[in-house]
Amino acid sequence: MKPTQDPHPKIDGIRVDIEALRRLSHECRPSNCSVRKSCCKTYEVIVDNGEMSDIIGAMPRAAHYAKGILQDGDLVDPFDDADDADACLTTHEDGMCIFAWRDRKGAILCSLHSAALDLGVDPYQTKPKTCTLWPLYLIEGDAPRLTVQEDAYAFACNKPATGIPVQLDPGVSEILDAVFGVAFREKVGRLIARK
Numbered sequence: 001m002k003p004t005q006d007p008h009p010k011i012d013g014i015r016v017d018i019e020a021l022r023r024l025s026h027e028c029r030p031s032n033c034s035v036r037k038s039c040c041k042t043y044e045v046i047v048d049n050g051e052m053s054d055i056i057g058a059m060p061r062a063a064h065y066a067k068g069i070l071q072d073g074d075l076v077d078p079f080d081d082a083d084d085a086d087a088c089l090t091t092h093e094d095g096m097c098i099f100a101w102r103d104r105k106g107a108i109l110c111s112l113h114s115a116a117l118d119l120g121v122d123p124y125q126t127k128p129k130t131c132t133l134w135p136l137y138l139i140e141g142d143a144p145r146l147t148v149q150e151d152a153y154a155f156a157c158n159k160p161a162t163g164i165p166v167q168l169d170p171g172v173s174e175i176l177d178a179v180f181g182v183a184f185r186e187k188v189g190r191l192i193a194r195k
Helices: 018-023 030-034 049-062 111-119 129-133 170-179 182-194
Strands: 014-016 024-026 087-089 100-102 108-110 136-139 145-148 158-160
Touching (some): 018 024, 018 182, 049 111, 100 111, 108 111, 129 136, 136 170, 170 182
Antiparallel strands (some): 136 145
16 A cells, blocks of 8 residues: 655645645736736735835835825835734725736736836845745744645636646746745655656
8 A cells, every 4th residue: 555645745844735836827917917806905915024124125116106105205104013913014995005006007016026126126025925925825833834825716817737737837936936945946846746
């Protein structure tokens, strides 16, 4: 009898939902956000103290895009207290993130991401980890578990991979590289290739 494999093997202390990651095809397409659901208008974004300082540093440039973060010539406080963390990003009355903005075509974009590109900085250094990780999701705990956000397929930028993939989707690989590093992504890739 063949022993059953752990459906969530540990990689660098994180339990990884290999099947969920393997089945996801992700391509960030803000042009679809004008007509469909947008991650910038759906989730509460929790930030820690380190992320807060990175966000504050990008705000003067981000204000060129998201006009709501500048009032009477001063930058607003973009953080609200959160029940279970340091803080969360403020949202507008319509639920849109304070840093979201619409381009001329109506696409919903992130002003932190846009500001980082203007400043020649990696956007993943200015955006909260929650945003960088999406549509993946890290369930906190003694052994955190990395999986796919349960409503991810309701968004135009995500779809199920076709067939039985033997490698990670490029969009998923980019997320893992940005959040966990290349070595972590390669370990995930090797597990997927073995399946």
